[in-house]
Amino acid sequence: MIQQKYKFFNLDDYVSSSQQLYSHLELDFSQNKIGQQGSQQLTQALNNSINLQCLIINLSNNQIDDKAALSIFSSLNNCTYLTNLTINLEKNDIQQQGASNLAKALIQCNNLKSMSLDLGGNKVEPQGAQSLACALAKLANLQTLNLNLSVCTNKIGDEGALLLGNNLANCQNLSNLKLDLRGNLIGHKGVDNLVTALANCSKLQTLSLILGHNRINDEAASCLGSALVKFTQIQNLRLSLDWNQITEKGIQSLCQFLVNCTNLQSLNLQLDQNRINDKGASILGSALSKSSNLQALSLFLTFCSIYDEGLQDLSLAFTNCLNLSTLKLGLSWNEITEIGVSELAIALKKCTNISTFELELYKNSIGDEGLSKICSVLSQYTKLSNLRLWVQKNNISDYGAQQLMHTIKNCTKLLSLDLFLYNNNISDSQKFELKTKICKLRRLLIKSVLLY
Numbered sequence: 001m002i003q004q005k006y007k008f009f010n011l012d013d014y015v016s017s018s019q020q021l022y023s024h025l026e027l028d029f030s031q032n033k034i035g036q037q038g039s040q041q042l043t044q045a046l047n048n049s050i051n052l053q054c055l056i057i058n059l060s061n062n063q064i065d066d067k068a069a070l071s072i073f074s075s076l077n078n079c080t081y082l083t084n085l086t087i088n089l090e091k092n093d094i095q096q097q098g099a100s101n102l103a104k105a106l107i108q109c110n111n112l113k114s115m116s117l118d119l120g121g122n123k124v125e126p127q128g129a130q131s132l133a134c135a136l137a138k139l140a141n142l143q144t145l146n147l148n149l150s151v152c153t154n155k156i157g158d159e160g161a162l163l164l165g166n167n168l169a170n171c172q173n174l175s176n177l178k179l180d181l182r183g184n185l186i187g188h189k190g191v192d193n194l195v196t197a198l199a200n201c202s203k204l205q206t207l208s209l210i211l212g213h214n215r216i217n218d219e220a221a222s223c224l225g226s227a228l229v230k231f232t233q234i235q236n237l238r239l240s241l242d243w244n245q246i247t248e249k250g251i252q253s254l255c256q257f258l259v260n261c262t263n264l265q266s267l268n269l270q271l272d273q274n275r276i277n278d279k280g281a282s283i284l285g286s287a288l289s290k291s292s293n294l295q296a297l298s299l300f301l302t303f304c305s306i307y308d309e310g311l312q313d314l315s316l317a318f319t320n321c322l323n324l325s326t327l328k329l330g331l332s333w334n335e336i337t338e339i340g341v342s343e344l345a346i347a348l349k350k351c352t353n354i355s356t357f358e359l360e361l362y363k364n365s366i367g368d369e370g371l372s373k374i375c376s377v378l379s380q381y382t383k384l385s386n387l388r389l390w391v392q393k394n395n396i397s398d399y400g401a402q403q404l405m406h407t408i409k410n411c412t413k414l415l416s417l418d419l420f421l422y423n424n425n426i427s428d429s430q431k432f433e434l435k436t437k438i439c440k441l442r443r444l445l446i447k448s449v450l451l452y
Contacts, residue, residue: 004023004024005022005023005024005025005026006022006024006025006026007025007026007027007028008025008026008027008028008029009028009029010029011029011032011034011038011041011042014027014042014045015041015042015044015045019045019046019048019049020048020049020050020051021051022049022051022052023051023052023053023054023081024052024053024054025049025052025054025055025056026055026056026057027042027055027056027057027058028058029042029057029058029059029062030058030059030060030061030062030088031060031061031062032062033062033063034059034062034064034068035063035068036067036068036071039064039068039069039071039072040071042072042075043071043072043074043075044075046072046075046076046078046079047075047078049078049079050078050079050080050081051081052079052081052082053081053082053083053084054082054083054084054085055079055082055084055085055086056086057086057087057088058088059072059087059088059089059092060088060089060090060091060092060118061090061091061092062092063092063093064089064092064093064094065092065093065094065095065098066093066094066095066097066098066101069089069092069094069098069101069102070098070101073101073102073104073105074101074105075105076105076106076108076109077105077108079109080108080109080111081111082109082111082112083111083112083113083114083141084112084113084114084115085109085112085114085115085116086115086116086117087116087117087118088116088118089117089118089119089122090118090119090120090121090122090148091120091121091122092121092122093122093123094119094122094123094124095122095123095124095125095128096123096124096125096127096128096131097128098122098128099119099122099124099128099129099131099132100127100128100131102117102131102132102135103131103132103134103135104135106132106135106136106139107135107138107139109139110138110139110140110141111141112139112141112142113141113142113143113144114142114143114144114145115136115139115142115144115145115146116145116146116147117132117146117147117148118146118148119132119147119148119149119154120148120149120150120151120154120180121150121151121153121154122153122154123153123154123155124149124154124156124160125154125155125156125160126155126156126157126159126160126163127163128154128156129149129154129156129160129163129164130160130163130164130167132147133163133164133166133167133168134167136167136168136171137167137168137169137170137171139171140172140173141173142171142173142174143173143174143175143176144174144175144176144177145168145171145174145176145177145178146178146180147178147179147180148180149179149180149181149184150180150181150182150183150184150210151182151183151184154184155184155185156181156184156185156186157184157185157186157190158185158186158187158189158190158193159190160184160186160190161181161184161186161190161191161193161194162189162190162193162194162197164179164194165193165194165195165196165197165198166193166197168197168198168201169197169198169200169201171201172200172201172202172203173203174201174203174204175203175204175205175206176204176205176206177198177201177204177206177207177208178207178208178210178238179194179208179209179210180208180210181209181210181211181214182210182211182212182213182214182240183212183213183214184214185214185215186211186214186215186216187214187215187216187217187220188215188216188217188219188220188222188223191211191216191220191223191224192220192223192224192227195209195223195224195227195228196223196227196230198227199227199230199231202233203233204231204233204234205233205234205235205236206234206235206236206237207231207234207236207237207238208237208238208240208268209238209239209240210238210240211239211240211241211244212240212241212242212243212244212270213242213243213244214244215244215245216241216244216245216246217244217245217246217250218245218246218247218249218250218253219250220244220250221241221246221250221251221253221254222250222253222254224239224254225253225254225255225256225257226253226256228257228261229256229257229259229260229261230260231257231261232260232261232262232263233263234261234263234264235263235264235265235266236264236265236266237261237264237266237267237268238267238268238269238270239268239269239270240268240270241269241270241271241274242270242271242272242273242274242300243272243273243274244273244274245274245275246271246274246275246276247274247275247276247277247280248275248276248277248279248280248283250274251271251276251280251283251284252283255283255284255287255288258287258288258290258291259287259290261291262293263293264291264293264294265293265294265295265296266294266295266296266297266326267288267291267294267296267297267298267299268296268297268298269298269299269300270298270300270330271299271300271301271304272300272301272302272303272304272330273302273303273304274304275304275305276301276304276305276306277304277305277306277310278305278306278307278309278310278313279310280304280310281301281304281306281310281311281313281314282310282313282314284299284314284317285313285314285315285316285317286313286316286317287317288317288321289316289317289319289320289321290320291317291320291321292320292321292322292323293323294321294323294324295323295324295325295326296324296325296326296327297317297321297324297326297327297328298326298327298328298330298358299328299329299330300328300329300330300360301330301331301334302330302331302332302333302334302360303332303333303334304334305334305335306331306334306335306336307334307335307336307340308335308336308337308339308340308343309340310340311331311334311336311340311341311343311344312340312343312344314344315343315344315346315347315348316347317347318344318347318348318350318351319347319350321351322350322351322352322353323353324351324353324354325353325354325355325356325383326354326355326356326357327348327351327354327356327357327358328356328357328358328359328388329358329359329360330358330360331359331360331361331364332360332361332362332363332364332390333362333363333364334364335364335365336361336364336365336366336370337364337365337366337367337370338365338366338367338369338370338373341361341366341370341373341374342369342370342373344373345373345374345376345377348377349376349377349380352380352381352382352383353383354381354383354384355381355383355384355385355386356384356385356386357378357381357384357386357387357388358386358387358388358389358418359374359388359389359390359391360388360390361390361391361394362390362391362392362393362394362420363392363393363394364393364394365394365395366391366394366395366396367394367395367396367400368395368396368397368399368400368403370394371391371394371396371400371403371404372400372403374389374391375403375404375406375407378407378408378411379407379410379411381411382413383413384411384413384414385413385414385415385416386414386415386416387408387411387414387416387417387418387419388417388418388419389404389418389419389420390420391420391421391424392420392421392422392423392424393423393424394424395424395425396421396424396425396426397424397425397426398425398426398427398430400424400426401421401424401426401430401431401434402430404419404421404434405433405434405437405438408438408441409437409441412443414441414443414444415443415444415445415446416444416445416446416447417438417444417446417447417448417449418446418447418448419438419447419448419449419450420450421434421449421450421451422450422451422452426451431451431452434449434451435449435451
């Protein structure tokens with residue numbers, strides 16, 4: 001009798017089991033140093049698992065090289081019923097040949113509908129990325145793909161981004177795509193070719209492009225914005241562009257897609273550690289104010305030289321986003337005072353449907369008055385169930401802490417709280433009182449409070 005689900009943490013346990021009985025199997029062998037002998041044992045066991053429909057296998061941090069990978073991947077040829085496959089090979093020693101061998105095995109899994117492949121921290125290089133993309137393009141039933149080629153040891157560069165895009169464009173049934181290409185020396189040519197090609201995936205509704213720590217400047221941001229204009233059916237979009245070289249000029253070009261993507265319901269935009277400044281924040285505010293259909297917005301602008309004036313202009317975005325139920329704002333390490341927070345609070349009070357609210361203001365200067373303005377917003381969020389508030393290093397005193405405690409106590413639907421208040425001017429006695437009162441709020445299912 002086939003068992004629906006089973007999970008193993010030990011290779012010997014799996015090898016000694018009845019492999020042919022499983023239809024849904026999860027193998028978590030991370031950091032086990034299985035070596036060549038272990039790879040052969042795993043291969044033989046997987047060869048016997050002929051009834052698998054769903055396979056999740058974690059082999060990260062196992063010193064697996066191309067030879068060991070060839071042995072393991074060959075077993076996929078027998079898994080003809082597979083529709084869902086997750087492989088984590090992060091931080092091994094897989095190079096171009098290993099990626100090519102994996103690609104050959106994947107071609108045989110022609111019933112796959114969902115695929116997650118993590119090769120972060122290996123040495124795949126452009127040709128390895130091309131081999132994988134060619135194989136994925138032949139999986140006609142593939143609807144969901146999560147591909148991680150992050151960390152610069154892969155070095156796929158502009159060439160690899162081009163090859164990836166050209167091949168993935170043939171995955172005509174893709175509706176959900178996540179590409180993690182952090183730290184791969186990708187510049188404007190790579191971004192342009194990649195996103196322009198992906199626009200041919202006409203069924204895409206959810207797209208995540210993680211391109212942090214690359215060589216994305218204003219020209220690349222402009223290419224990205226121009227290409228995204230064509231993604232008119234996108235409903236959920238994540239753009240991670242942190243730690244690049246984008247200025248307000250690049251933001252202006254990047255934001256042009258927001259006018260065309262009228263079906264957008266969820267947007268996650270990560271721009272930390274760019275040169276955005278107040279002018280860039282103003283441009284963002286104006287562009288986002290036109291996305292009135294948004295239900296979820298995550299916007300991260302840590303270390304972006306934003307002052308009160310920039311925050312005031314950015315706040316315009318929230319005056320029209322009245323359908324928001326989830327809002328996450330990352331504004332840490334800027335130059336924001338109670339003046340900027342006051343303007344933000346006025347705008348946020350119009351978002352009356354918020355149930356999840358996250359605000360990161362670490363290392364600014366909002367003081368008690370700024371925190372009071374935030375509390376006034378929270379008191380109007382009658383549907384609030386999840387709150388994350390980071391206000392460390394903001395010159396907050398006992399008075400501000402008392403106001404915050406009173407506000408949290410009156411958020412009667414709050415179930416989850418993540419509160420960071422350390423490195424302020426709050427006395428030890430007030431910290432103790434605050435934490436004691438929060439611990440007594442039995443309705444909180446999840447609570448993390450850091451005051452010291």
